[in-house]
Amino acid sequence: MQKCRYILWPILVLTLVLAACGDQTITQEAAVVEIDRPTRAQVLETTDTYRLVEHAPGEVQVPLEPQRIVAVSGTHEFEALLILDMHPIAAAGDDVGFRRTAWFPHMEPYINDDKIERLPSRRNINVKAVARMQPDLILGISNQIERIYPELSQIAPTVAIYGDLSRQDSLVDVATVVDRVAPAEIYIEDYEQRLADLTTRYDDVLEGATFSEVKSFIEARNEIHVINGREATTILTQLGMVQAPALERERGMNFESIMLSLERMDLLDTDTIFVYHYPTEDELQEVEAIRTHPLFREFKAVEQEKIFPVRSEWW
Known part of the structure; x- marks a missing residue:
């Protein structure tokens, strides 16, 4: 299982969208879906073809084995996918401050040579660029995708991870969505043990x-x-x-x-x-x-x- 360091850092997104791959049309929604609220992801039902997941916007059918995941926020949800060894096909990069490198520095060693396409910006998500990736699952942080959730959900099943969760809780929520809870729990146990060891060593x-x-x-x-x-x-x-x-x-x-x-x-x-x-x-x-x-x-x-x-x- 691949591991990613926890980070100590952190958004408002605004975008207008028109059309996507093939003859699929994305209609612009006037209303903002209220999704930036403390709601944890949970699986309500599992069928032969999908998991029915409840999250802040309501319910969404998530494919059992998603192959083309896009992490549009590039923060908690991206880290969680790296930890769970489920690398997305695309993710938002680091646009913090005046840096414009591809990824947050702590993520780079865990991406290795994987061809993960860098989306232009997590602060101003380009929905048209997301659509061109033809994802089968979209993950994003609630306060970053609230204004564009209707457009994203027309491209592929979209799950909003609540932005104020701890890194551990965000990992559990993403793991719940992609059915990787067991490795997430192992990772958290390892993290907590390392923390306990440090506490003892430097008490x-x-x-x-x-x-x-x-x-x-x-x-x-x-x-x-x-x-x-x-x-x-x-x-x-x-x-x-x-x-x-x-x-x-x-x-x-x-x-x-x-x-x-x-x-x-x-x-x-x-x-x-x-x-x-x-x-x-x-x-x-x-x-x-x-x-x-x-x-x-x-x-x-x-x-x-x-x-x-x-x-x-x-x-």
């Missing part, structure tokens, strides 16, 4: 250590963008680290991010600071600006050289 260093995560420092406005890295945050807390309680209270209901003024910068004085950035010259300079700013120099993380840049596609 004396990580247990109770505080951390904060920042995205950008807007020096002109004397503000810093503080984030909750979602998957990254979850893993760090599972390893025994602790988000600064005062920072959590300041964030309140703003789960993902807040802007902190310089007057509140003391909330970031944690044992470790992770600075998320895109690998561009400007962003790397921004990381150095945080490291050398007078207000940060007295922070524990800076004094002990525990301020670490992390590429944004991993959060």
Whole structure:
């Protein structure tokens, strides 16, 4: 079974569509199907020719052994297919920040020499390009395909994976759709064991250590963008680290991010600071600006050289 590393990173899609392969016609729908809601995929019935799967838009008939899967979001659902050794024929590539490489870096070793066609963009999915691939199953993340779900579902059975699921739950949902639940469970058990081993090995260093995560420092406005890295945050807390309680209270209901003024910068004085950035010259300079700013120099993380840049596609 092929394995893929879990990532620590993350979309709105807008597209107009007309026609596809052969004499198949795709009609444009005015209404948006409400699919970006917390619904887990489950199989209602299995026949000789298809599985009846329930997901947020309703029910969909999925082929028993799909041969031409397209992963239109190129994130959770693409990772899950790689883990399950069911490589799609096409997937959206990495269009994060200013990078325009074919795939997210952590995926490349697991794709090997497979001829997976790169779709132009996961932020603006080209439905016509998807149709040309003649898929027999389309997978996508709910908040990325909500506006174009009617068009996609006319091309092939389309399943929406809820976007706010953890990587593990996303894997289980994709595995449910393609009938690969057993290998998914084995993979998750292996992941959890590795996490437990790391926790035991570094318990004396990580247990109770505080951390904060920042995205950008807007020096002109004397503000810093503080984030909750979602998957990254979850893993760090599972390893025994602790988000600064005062920072959590300041964030309140703003789960993902807040802007902190310089007057509140003391909330970031944690044992470790992770600075998320895109690998561009400007962003790397921004990381150095945080490291050398007078207000940060007295922070524990800076004094002990525990301020670490992390590429944004991993959060």
